[in-house]
Amino acid sequence: MNNVDHYLYAATRENTRKSYQAAVRHFEVEWGGFLPATANSVARYLADHAELLSANTLRQRLAALGQWHINQGFPDPTKAPIVRNVFRGIRASHPLQEKQAKPLLLAEVEQVAISLSTAAAQAQEMGDRPLSLRLKRNHALLLIGFWRGFRADELTRLAVESISVTPGEGMICYLPHTKGDRQYRGTPFKVPALAKLCPVSAYQDWQNAAQLEEGPVFRAIDRWGHVGERGMHVDSIGPLLRSILSENGVVSSELYSSHSLRRGFANWAISSGWDIKTLMSYVGWKDVQSAARYVDAADPFRNHLLSSVS
Missing domain, CATH: 1.10.150.130 (Tyrosine recombinase, N-terminal domain)
Structure with a gap:
């Protein structure tokens, strides 16, 4: 060539x-x-x-x-x-309604994150390294994917050497290119350090446990606890997420996909008072139509219906 x-x-x-x-x-x-x-x-x-x-x-x-x-x-x-x-x-x-992944709600993220964290600590105490590693990896993938609204391909392309952590503030994940980066300028993504459900702490816990110094952040782990050299394939993120949700008590896990993290965060942000411009800038959408596909419209009758229930 x-x-x-x-x-x-x-x-x-x-x-x-x-x-x-x-x-x-x-x-x-x-x-x-x-x-x-x-x-x-x-x-x-x-x-x-x-x-x-x-x-x-x-x-x-x-x-x-x-x-x-x-x-x-x-x-x-x-x-x-x-x-x-x-x-x-x-x-x-042949008009067809666009199929969309079910958004993962913050309450479900919390439920699964607590379960993963608790199980990882128990596995570590029992000396079960393979299980402990898988749980810590899944914990980090869940929280980073949700709080950054990452796509599956973005999660698989995160590299240890392109992540910088500032204690107490957060971390910056640099991606050389993304779906919306048509000019290949590269994009830094800020990940917040939170008092609860912290993606930064989850990442550091996984990085330290797996002894990752460079290369892909999220990798396969074999039955003996060996961490692979290559990053996970983009098509494996959706099935892995469904498995994580199913194993940790989320019903109808088959309705979720890798887009559920992105949709879940977008809906949480809008319900928390973010304006659409701020959300678009944070997630990386270039037009309102892209954002609209991920954010569920507010139900104008919601408050009336709730107040009318006796």
Whole structure:
């Protein structure tokens, strides 16, 4: 790979690259389409999958096909009027309510955090290092993920050498790039030191127990208590969170995902009096529409309904 190819490769995020490759493979191999594609063939592809795939998935497939053609020097067929009109017709004919993860409430965070902390202390007293490590890691992941409103990929890309802790004040986590950082400027995220449910204390407890000096913060732990060298895969965060919640008494844990931490924090912040501009700046949203997808609308009848219950 020469320097030009190297930088072209680096220009696209790994997750996006993999999803685009899968989308192009689906069009060409599984559906039997030909590349470069015509606008008519792309329109037929959309129509054949209109009842099988969501509008968001179809939009991602179009983006992947369009990017493939641009990269190969061909005209982009996904911009043709027939493709745009077919996609618009699919959205009109098959409207689907957007599925959202259930927000994790602060009371549930507290319940799980206390349970994890207590169990970790007991495991340490009993000399069960593997269990103690897993509990401390999960405790740190839960509290950092909630109080920072991190996405799953951001949690997996946290690195020990990019975190600085100031006792009594908090810590700063630096990420070289995030989903909203299109210019690759890097973003520092301040994590508060709290008197209760403190993410900084949880991080330090996990770091010290696992003896982490550099590399990924969150890693796999084997049955013998060996901490892996590589960071956890982004797709493992959701299942891990559901397992943590289920094991610590949160009902309907299957309704939660890695987005539950972000949604839970956003709803807590708004209910605590944060204005939307402050929340957007803290979490890293660039537009109000992004924030609106995470924050539940207030129920104007809530107080009336509560007061009317005898």
